[in-house]
Every structure is written in structure tokens, then in C-alpha cells.
Amino acid sequence: MYGRVKWSAAVAGAALLLAGCSSGDDSAKKDTSEPIRQQPKGTDPYWVNPEGNAADQVRAYEKDGKKDDAGQIRKIAEEPTAEWIGAENPEAEARGFTEAAAKADRDAVLVLYNIPHRDCGNFSAGGAADGNAYRAWIDGVAKGIGDRPATVVLEPDAVLHLVDGCTPDEFHEERYDLLKGAIGSLKALKNTKVYLDAGNTGWGKPDQIFEPLKWAGVEQADGFSVNVSNFYTTADSTAYGKELSAKVGGKPFVIDTSRNGNGPYTDGDPNERWCNPPGRALGETPTTKTGDPQIHAFLWIKRPGESDGTCKGGPKAGEWWPEYALSLAKATK
Numbered sequence: 001m002y003g004r005v006k007w008s009a010a011v012a013g014a015a016l017l018l019a020g021c022s023s024g025d026d027s028a029k030k031d032t033s034e035p036i037r038q039q040p041k042g043t044d045p046y047w048v049n050p051e052g053n054a055a056d057q058v059r060a061y062e063k064d065g066k067k068d069d070a071g072q073i074r075k076i077a078e079e080p081t082a083e084w085i086g087a088e089n090p091e092a093e094a095r096g097f098t099e100a101a102a103k104a105d106r107d108a109v110l111v112l113y114n115i116p117h118r119d120c121g122n123f124s125a126g127g128a129a130d131g132n133a134y135r136a137w138i139d140g141v142a143k144g145i146g147d148r149p150a151t152v153v154l155e156p157d158a159v160l161h162l163v164d165g166c167t168p169d170e171f172h173e174e175r176y177d178l179l180k181g182a183i184g185s186l187k188a189l190k191n192t193k194v195y196l197d198a199g200n201t202g203w204g205k206p207d208q209i210f211e212p213l214k215w216a217g218v219e220q221a222d223g224f225s226v227n228v229s230n231f232y233t234t235a236d237s238t239a240y241g242k243e244l245s246a247k248v249g250g251k252p253f254v255i256d257t258s259r260n261g262n263g264p265y266t267d268g269d270p271n272e273r274w275c276n277p278p279g280r281a282l283g284e285t286p287t288t289k290t291g292d293p294q295i296h297a298f299l300w301i302k303r304p305g306e307s308d309g310t311c312k313g314g315p316k317a318g319e320w321w322p323e324y325a326l327s328l329a330k331a332t333k
Helices: 053-063 067-077 090-103 131-145 169-187 206-215 234-245 322-330
Strands: 083-085 108-112 150-154 192-197 223-226 253-256 295-299
Touching: 053 067, 053 322, 067 322, 083 090, 090 108, 090 131, 090 150, 108 131, 131 169, 150 169, 150 295, 169 192, 169 206, 206 234, 223 234, 234 253, 234 295
Parallel strands: 083 108, 108 150, 150 192, 192 223, 223 253, 253 295
Antiparallel strands: none
16 A cells, blocks of 8 residues: 555666676766765764666766756655565565675665555555465575675565454464564574564554564564655654654664655645655655664665655556655755
């Protein structure tokens, strides 16, 4: 229901030969462009992909002489955003992103979003064909990450949809088993942190989801994530996270601040306020310096500028939408 990106990272390999290296052949275009920079490691240890959609848009605007627009999109292009691992080549993509990040002396942020019966048939429907296919996919991701540093956000909405009645009862037992197994496989890696998704403050109460999170293995994870692909304020997300943390053994959490700068949209159809709402803004930039030991990081998990789905004139979920990206950036002070 939240229009997540189904990331096939169009070929991690190409995007990821890069990691901080500049290419020589496109000199006419590149000589006139400022490079896409990494953020200071001390406050933001996460990797900026210099070949992501926002970075490409910066270069396109600069080539067309649209310097103001290019400057606006740099607000997105020069912040680390999560890479959503696709269904087809999990090992290659995970390896490509983590190798590129390690080469730049940064950590990769990855989202795993391939659980069977994903998104209850809505804009981001799909996922692995069955439990065995999902386990094989997780194994591929784990092999691709290896010993390199990675922060993994595990299956946005997967637990939430078990609680809200969206996922049919016959799939519940398997999903809990798959999530617990995924956490075990990823936590067996040397330098991987795992945050199991726990919904958002606009959905319901922590009382409704804390036990399902435990059944899904949150106690073996590094913590949980809140507000993924949503717009609730950092203050409200913090309150939700703290209340939930108290019910799951004091686990820390991360907050998706990618588009919450103006808070949630309150007009139009209540069932689609989450989908490409107008007038939103970028939120706090990614950092581990949150000022609160219970909040491990502010992250840009949803990639700003990529569509939530085919609503309000948007393209398919996960596709780059430059006009929306520009509106987010321009609304950000």
C-alpha cells in the first residue's frame, strides 16, 4: 500500500564500477560539472552513489544550462540514499553496491523488499514466488555483502501487513519464518546491521505490532525501522519508535526522514495521502549523530524523487520522476 520501490538497480555492475572514480571518456560533459561528493564520514558514514538517478539528473540539467535546477537536485544527489536490491540478481547487486561503498570508505544502505505476497497486490505488488525462492534470494544477498559493511532495512510493511489484515492468514506462519531466517542469515555476516521494518505512526499503535515483531525475530536484529516511504515528522516518528522500543526489549531504531520535511499530507483521498503527495519536502539529512542513543540513524530509505505509484500523475512505483524530485528540493529550506 505504500508504493515502495522495486529496485532492480539497473545493473549494479555498471553503476558500481565507479565508487568515487571519475570516468575519462565523457570529458566534455564532466569537465563542466562539479563532481557528486560524499558527505563527511564522521557524521554520515553512508555511501553516496555518484551514478544514481539524482546524480544523472544533475548532470542532465547542467548540460542543458539549467544551473538552478541542477543545484536543487544536488540536495538529493549528494546525500546517501538506500539501494533497493532487485529480484533477479541479488548477489551481484549486493556485491556491487557494497564494493563501491567500501572503495569510497563508506557503508552501503540496502533495502530488502522481496517477501512473497508483497504489498497485498497494490502498487508495489510482487515478491519472491514462494518461501524457498525467498530463502535463496536472501542467501544471494548475504553472499554479495560478505564481510563488507552494510546497513540493511528488512522488508518494509511485511510485519505491518500481517497485523492490519492485508496479508491472508494462510501466509502468516511462513512469513514469520522467512523474516526470522533472513535476520539470522544477515546477522551471521561480520559487518552487517539489520533493522526490521515496524510501520509508521500514522498506521496504528505499538500495542498492535510489538508481538508480531518479536515473532519475526526483531530481538535478534540490531533494531527496527519506522516511517519508511512515509511523511510523518521526525518528532512523531521518534515518539512512536520509543513507545515501540519499550515493548521489544529497548531495541534502537532508524527513521526514514527522506521526505518528511513538511510532515504528512492532509488533503484529498485519505486512502492515497501517502502516494506522491504534493507540497512535501526533504527531511533531516542522513546521519548517525541523531542526539538520541535510541535512534541509531536518520536515513533516506525511500529514494526522494522516485514515484510511490501511478497516482497523482506519477509513473510506476520506483521510477524516477524529475518534476517531483524538483518540487521536494525546492520546498526544502
